[in-house]
Amino acid sequence: MHVDSIDHFVLVVADVARTCDFYGRVLGMEAREMSPGRWALHFGRQKINLQQVGVSVDPLARNPTPGAGDFCLLTSLPLDDVMDHLKRQGVAIFSGPVERIGAAGTLRSVYFYDPDDNMVEVSNLLPMRREA
Secondary structure, eight states: OOOOOOOEEEEEESOHHHHHHHHHHHHOOEEEEEETTEEEEEETTEEEEEEETTTTOOTTOSSOOTTOOEEEEEOSSOHHHHHHHHHHTTOOEEEEEEEEEOSSSEEEEEEEEOTTOOEEEEEEEOOOOOOO
16 A cells, blocks of 8 residues: 555544634635535645534544644745734744754744644745755
8 A cells, every 4th residue: 555645634623613714814724614514624635624523523533532633734935924924813833933854854833723722833845955
């Protein structure tokens, strides 16, 4: 077996409407209703499916818990602009900017929490460094 990419992942949230507002306002994602009461946040060619505790949680989910998410999103927007935008949106950065190792190379990242305390990392992929 060989995995090529991520299509979607799922976040369990306390309030889908609040989550859609946050991700739309803060990260420019588009909320779309997949079926009655089932929502997803679309960006690029990916999406985040939302499951609301007590309303729309997949019965196959073993331990659906809001705030258990931890993920990284890449942006081409300069990270200084990202930090300015987050500040204007009232989103507190709790770490960064810092350098981390990502899947495709070194990242410059900032970290913040969404309304359910999922940890969100927004990063720039840094150019490859040439050894002297």
